[in-house]
Amino acid sequence: MKNFRTYHLSVAFYRMASDVPLPGYLSDQLKRASSSIVLNIAEGAGRESFADQRRFYRIAMGSLRECQAIITIANLEHSLFTLSDKLAAHLYKLIQSRKG
Numbered sequence: 001m002k003n004f005r006t007y008h009l010s011v012a013f014y015r016m017a018s019d020v021p022l023p024g025y026l027s028d029q030l031k032r033a034s035s036s037i038v039l040n041i042a043e044g045a046g047r048e049s050f051a052d053q054r055r056f057y058r059i060a061m062g063s064l065r066e067c068q069a070i071i072t073i074a075n076l077e078h079s080l081f082t083l084s085d086k087l088a089a090h091l092y093k094l095i096q097s098r099k100g
Contacts, residue, residue, distance in 0.1 A: 006041060007042065009090055010037045010038045010060070011038055013034055013080075016079070016080055017067060018030075020074075020076060022074055029066075030071075033070070034063070036059070040057070040059045040060035040063065053098050057098065061095065064087060064088055065088075067084060
């Protein structure tokens, strides 16, 4: 995954999201959802068929949308949302590129 920009963006997003001070229930959910992004991108990258890859990238996108909802309701810093938008654009392109 050395040259996989989307994966590296997801790791950066996870690290930034993990450091955000939130109430316990939101903090736990943000950490779970942001780690799900990283793990699903990694698992998708390991799949051979485009259909399998796309399925995992879509799951990652769903987890990212969950993170964005948490960011919104918690009224969090702009830089985290900016990074989430950039990651969403990368995931969108990955999903589109895996269409049959």
